[in-house]
Amino acid sequence: MKKVTRRDFLKLAGVLASASVINVDLFAEAFRKEKNALETSVEYFKSTCKMCVNFCGINVKTENGVLRAIYPDEARRDYYNIGNCPKGISGIWNTYNPYRVKVPLKRRNPNKGINEDPQWEEISWEEALKEVAGRIAQIKSDDPRKIIWYHGHGKYLLHDGWMKAFASAIGTPNVVHRTTVCEGAKHVADEITWGYHEFLPDLEYTNYLKNMGGNYAEADQWARWLDHATLDAKERGMKLVVVEPRLSNIGAKADEWVPIRPGKDVLFLLAMARVLIDEGYIDKNFLITYTNAPYLIKGDGTLAKDNSGNPLVWDIDINGPVPYDNATNIALEGSFNDTVYANGEVKTAFQVFKDYLTTENISPEAVAEECGLSAEQIRRIAIEFGQSASIGSTINLDGKTLRYRPVAIYTFRGLVAKEYGTQTWRAGLIVMMLVGALDAVGGVLLHEPGKSSEYMNPSSCEYPPSRIDLKKSAFFPHATHDVAQQALFTVPEPSKYGINYTPEMQIFFATNRPFSTSKAELQLEGLKNTYNVAIEISMSETAWFADIVLPDKTYLEAYGYYGGRWVPHARHHTLHYPIVNTYNIPYQNIEILVELAKRAGFLTGSGGFLDKINAEYKFSNPNLDINKTDYTAEQLMDVLWRNKTGQSIDEGKKKGFGGEKFVTVDERYLKGVEAKFKGAGKAKIHFYCDELVGTKNVLLTKLNNVKEVFKEWYEVTDGELNSLIETKLSPLPRKDHAYPVSYRKSTNYPYYLITFKRMYRNQSGYCNINPVLNQVAHDADTNHIWINPETANALSIKDGDAVIIESRVGELEGIAKLTEGIRPDTVAVSYHYGQWSGGYPDWAKKGTWINKILEYHPDMLSGMNSFNDTKVIIRKKQGGEE
Amino acid sequence: MRLGRFIDTERCIGCRACVAACMNENFYIPGNPWIFVIEEEIGKFPYVKRRFVPMNCMHCDEPACKKACDYVGAFAISKNEQGVVIIDYEKCMGCRYCVTSCPYGVLQYIEELNTLFSEKTPYDEIPYENRHPVHRKKINTVEKCTFCWHRIEKAVKDGKTSEIGVNPEYTPACDIVCPVGARVFGDLDDPNSEVSKRILSKSAKRIKKHFGTKPKIYYTIVEGGE
Numbered sequence A: 001m002k003k004v005t006r007r008d009f010l011k012l013a014g015v016l017a018s019a020s021v022i023n024v025d026l027f028a029e030a031f032r033k034e035k036n037a038l039e040t041s042v043e044y045f046k047s048t049c050k051m052c053v054n055f056c057g058i059n060v061k062t063e064n065g066v067l068r069a070i071y072p073d074e075a076r077r078d079y080y081n082i083g084n085c086p087k088g089i090s091g092i093w094n095t096y097n098p099y100r101v102k103v104p105l106k107r108r109n110p111n112k113g114i115n116e117d118p119q120w121e122e123i124s125w126e127e128a129l130k131e132v133a134g135r136i137a138q139i140k141s142d143d144p145r146k147i148i149w150y151h152g153h154g155k156y157l158l159h160d161g162w163m164k165a166f167a168s169a170i171g172t173p174n175v176v177h178r179t180t181v182c183e184g185a186k187h188v189a190d191e192i193t194w195g196y197h198e199f200l201p202d203l204e205y206t207n208y209l210k211n212m213g214g215n216y217a218e219a220d221q222w223a224r225w226l227d228h229a230t231l232d233a234k235e236r237g238m239k240l241v242v243v244e245p246r247l248s249n250i251g252a253k254a255d256e257w258v259p260i261r262p263g264k265d266v267l268f269l270l271a272m273a274r275v276l277i278d279e280g281y282i283d284k285n286f287l288i289t290y291t292n293a294p295y296l297i298k299g300d301g302t303l304a305k306d307n308s309g310n311p312l313v314w315d316i317d318i319n320g321p322v323p324y325d326n327a328t329n330i331a332l333e334g335s336f337n338d339t340v341y342a343n344g345e346v347k348t349a350f351q352v353f354k355d356y357l358t359t360e361n362i363s364p365e366a367v368a369e370e371c372g373l374s375a376e377q378i379r380r381i382a383i384e385f386g387q388s389a390s391i392g393s394t395i396n397l398d399g400k401t402l403r404y405r406p407v408a409i410y411t412f413r414g415l416v417a418k419e420y421g422t423q424t425w426r427a428g429l430i431v432m433m434l435v436g437a438l439d440a441v442g443g444v445l446l447h448e449p450g451k452s453s454e455y456m457n458p459s460s461c462e463y464p465p466s467r468i469d470l471k472k473s474a475f476f477p478h479a480t481h482d483v484a485q486q487a488l489f490t491v492p493e494p495s496k497y498g499i500n501y502t503p504e505m506q507i508f509f510a511t512n513r514p515f516s517t518s519k520a521e522l523q524l525e526g527l528k529n530t531y532n533v534a535i536e537i538s539m540s541e542t543a544w545f546a547d548i549v550l551p552d553k554t555y556l557e558a559y560g561y562y563g564g565r566w567v568p569h570a571r572h573h574t575l576h577y578p579i580v581n582t583y584n585i586p587y588q589n590i591e592i593l594v595e596l597a598k599r600a601g602f603l604t605g606s607g608g609f610l611d612k613i614n615a616e617y618k619f620s621n622p623n624l625d626i627n628k629t630d631y632t633a634e635q636l637m638d639v640l641w642r643n644k645t646g647q648s649i650d651e652g653k654k655k656g657f658g659g660e661k662f663v664t665v666d667e668r669y670l671k672g673v674e675a676k677f678k679g680a681g682k683a684k685i686h687f688y689c690d691e692l693v694g695t696k697n698v699l700l701t702k703l704n705n706v707k708e709v710f711k712e713w714y715e716v717t718d719g720e721l722n723s724l725i726e727t728k729l730s731p732l733p734r735k736d737h738a739y740p741v742s743y744r745k746s747t748n749y750p751y752y753l754i755t756f757k758r759m760y761r762n763q764s765g766y767c768n769i770n771p772v773l774n775q776v777a778h779d780a781d782t783n784h785i786w787i788n789p790e791t792a793n794a795l796s797i798k799d800g801d802a803v804i805i806e807s808r809v810g811e812l813e814g815i816a817k818l819t820e821g822i823r824p825d826t827v828a829v830s831y832h833y834g835q836w837s838g839g840y841p842d843w844a845k846k847g848t849w850i851n852k853i854l855e856y857h858p859d860m861l862s863g864m865n866s867f868n869d870t871k872v873i874i875r876k877k878q879g880g881e882e
Numbered sequence B: 001m002r003l004g005r006f007i008d009t010e011r012c013i014g015c016r017a018c019v020a021a022c023m024n025e026n027f028y029i030p031g032n033p034w035i036f037v038i039e040e041e042i043g044k045f046p047y048v049k050r051r052f053v054p055m056n057c058m059h060c061d062e063p064a065c066k067k068a069c070d071y072v073g074a075f076a077i078s079k080n081e082q083g084v085v086i087i088d089y090e091k092c093m094g095c096r097y098c099v100t101s102c103p104y105g106v107l108q109y110i111e112e113l114n115t116l117f118s119e120k121t122p123y124d125e126i127p128y129e130n131r132h133p134v135h136r137k138k139i140n141t142v143e144k145c146t147f148c149w150h151r152i153e154k155a156v157k158d159g160k161t162s163e164i165g166v167n168p169e170y171t172p173a174c175d176i177v178c179p180v181g182a183r184v185f186g187d188l189d190d191p192n193s194e195v196s197k198r199i200l201s202k203s204a205k206r207i208k209k210h211f212g213t214k215p216k217i218y219y220t221i222v223e224g225g226e
Helices: A006-012 A026-033 A125-142 A153-158 A161-170 A184-194 A223-236 A265-278 A284-290 A349-359 A364-371 A375-388 A421-435 A520-525 A589-600 A609-617 A633-645 A649-655 A665-669 A690-701 A703-714 A718-728 A741-745 A771-775 A789-794 B017-025 B064-071 B097-101 B149-157 B173-177 B194-201
Strands: A042-048 A057-063 A066-072 A147-151 A199-201 A208-212 A239-243 A256-258 A296-298 A312-315 A320-323 A335-338 A344-348 A394-397 A400-403 A407-411 A444-446 A505-509 A531-536 A548-551 A560-563 A570-576 A657-662 A751-756 A785-787 A802-806 A811-818 A826-830 A871-876 B003-007 B036-044 B047-055 B077-079 B085-087 B108-110 B141-143 B183-187 B217-219
Touching: A042 A570, A066 B017, A066 B173, A125 A147, A125 A505, A125 A548, A125 A589, A147 A153, A147 A161, A153 A161, A153 A560, A153 A589, A161 A589, A161 A609, A184 A421, A199 A407, A208 A375, A223 A239, A239 A375, A256 A375, A265 A349, A265 A364, A265 A375, A265 A421, A284 A421, A296 A312, A296 A349, A312 A344, A320 A335, A344 A349, A364 A375, A375 A421, A400 A665, A407 A421, A407 A444, A560 A633, A570 A633, A570 A649, A589 A609, A589 A633, A609 A633, A633 A649, A633 A657, A649 A657, A690 A703, A690 A718, A703 A718, A771 B017, A785 A789, A785 A802, A789 A811, B003 B194, B017 B036, B017 B173, B064 B077, B064 B085, B064 B097, B085 B141, B173 B183, B183 B194
Parallel strands: A147 A505, A208 A239, A208 A407, A239 A256, A505 A531, A531 A548, A751 A826, A785 A811, B003 B217
Antiparallel strands: A042 A057, A057 A066, A199 A444, A296 A344, A312 A320, A335 A344, A394 A400, A560 A570, A570 A657, A751 A871, A785 A826, A802 A811, A802 A871, B003 B183, B036 B047, B077 B085, B108 B141
């Protein structure tokens, strides 16, 4: 054979350019001649992906019963996803995976630790179920609160009603989900403001979208709708401004990236508010008609009320205070003296806010340096936002005249996973209230506003806490979502938190929670002295600390339900069901619960598991037979599916979704704040969260019970406690909220550390053992320490160097990635790498376990974990350094 | 018919769904992706952009790989009447001149027939005789993207070439999975095809056109093209 170099070849290219076109399909011909070709039976299954929490439609292809590929379900395009992400497509490889747990395992080594070999012994299902059920029965008869149930992703595999019913049948209040390690503070800000949670930009009409911390081109809830809908809106002409310290992949699509300093979003938003007020971009009608901005506030921060307890406003026509419902010409601004109801000096809530901005000198110029941005940029964005809001305009859709405010702010974990996450997002909501963008066409559409009005009341600050995660207690008064990261800190020392029982058993269903929160190693301490059970598909770090591991089926092998992600124009329910059973595992998750309940004696009868399921879901047509002892997952899911969609499970399996509908203009724009908050006789959106003042007053009466923990969490002295509570429970966001504990105390740690999600992982579970997810990108199997080249140069760090990253919690090693896509004073690390479980191969254990060195100062309001507040030192690893 | 693709880098979010779909579809051998995504960072902080450029075989009108292969006398690379360039593993000698001649660096030499896990899964056990010839991979040969010829070929057999790029069944897997609609596939000879229209409306360009191979994948906002 003649040697041909690339250069020779290119010289010859012209000579050889006459290559003939081959018209014969050689391969098809070869295939036809293949005498030994086997009959191939190809089938497609319309189902739902559960590789993350988007619940995308998938079309699963099998060949002769073998999983062959996963494609998007075309029928789901109109309702949610138009394609799939690499997690969804690679789901095959979590099902076909030799590193799965295939049989029940029992721990033989009583010592639990990262470096302890559990000495697993394979046992029969009967032995495993009998042992676990025996433990449950024993503790249940003693004190059922001592059993703690955890589900993270398990909630999304099945829907959490099943698990809540299981815990209720046991009698424990301790069911712990993961929201506070993702976006819990966002939910709580929404709830104390407008009575429920979740919102989406109305992207079909939005003209200006400011995204502050949503990472939805990578991995967020709603990512697979927000991504394509945002790009469609951009093509329509929408401006996308992304405010974040690290250039995320959605930031990469932005018209403008605004690299704000970590934790300073509240200053940016307050400065925006100042500009909007000063420049007159205020929707006075919205503020007066829908919010409590005109309510009169007394000097102590509480609402001024009449003798019947009705909130007062100042009526301009009579120049006096009247109950809101009786007023004819309501003042939005002003300071007054209420002599009628003896409330004394009062101001409208709007005036309180405006005065705060003025007296604290909050403006773009004043906050620019702290935000690490130019004043011109902040001011310009505020004015663009105000102008784009088209305040006062309406649009006619489907014969209805609707408020038209085509501006929106979106957020997620990046902004709220902080000590002041709730208050920071409150500032975002206030900015949108100022221009009237809530539930307006093109604005932000709220999910069932006013649904849970109790969220807008003061907390009772429960003490002693009933739950191990301290949810809704005096420690986290408005934590309406489970405080996932706190539970394992409480378990080893419950009395410290006023808990009057000692946990004995912890059950983890599809969650690797301890691995993926602040002070992660300390989290694991909470697993050492309890009897632990893990229901998992692989040997996670949490499972490594289990006494019994029960194998689960994957979503391609099992039934599962979840309400589909709602979008502005549509609703649906989602279903998945068994397509294969790779390792002949006899039970799926819900069936394990049934088997445990049966053996522990609480499956049937009044108050039993089945009865509790009926109650939890309010099943009506049909109900579960509470005396039936052999329900399968299919039968259980059939009852759920019929109640949710009116269809049988067999119908559901044909499409993988059901109960779908497109919402009308009426439902989309007139059933939310228009119905719940508009005008007289209705509650009002909380521009001013007076319930937090109420909560503060309750909490102060219980401060002695919680002060030692607060002193530890927030590093304050006794003398600083009252001021701390005042700041935490402020009815309006303040500039203090830009200064979390770690920023104030880590004076010798110059760099801000933020953490983020990547496309190739879902939290910290199971994706690391998926080989396709590890190989789809050159760096998908590991994480890096993102450092700006200017910073790296000053520290003599080169791309790919081993570096040491150190916080007040500890230090660890990582690999530097130099990128212009991060602020010079900030480093960023994705938080779901660095696994170490002995059940994983080496290729699944790469990267830096950054959660080990994250500081823990939870958001007092919501319980949100402080993922993005830590400060660190970075240095190049020296030769010989361990 | 001259099949080609439009990739809208203004829409691509760099998720690698296309890469994963290709891996499933085409019996991926670890280390030998048929698609990869180049991440490009442009500018200095704070004026910085990141761009994603998915790369795979360009199915050139005048493929350099084929010329190299013909020159060494293997004649393992053909271009069919749909414009799809395919390597015949039975004829490939493993000389790798095609690999060195490709301006796009998208051909992969098969050194070992490794699977994703050391232990074979039911997927790996799908017998060769049940696989399309483009998936009957051999050691010491070269592999690359086939535009999912096994799907295109089905359209040809079914007499539905007009549905290529429209019907998912007759469209490359990488194109149908894209979560943001950044990829469009179809007949470049048909001015009314979606791919032709998008190339025109977005003023899409081809990469490394100066090598003269006449590639058939068009991108938005990529400098250095035509």
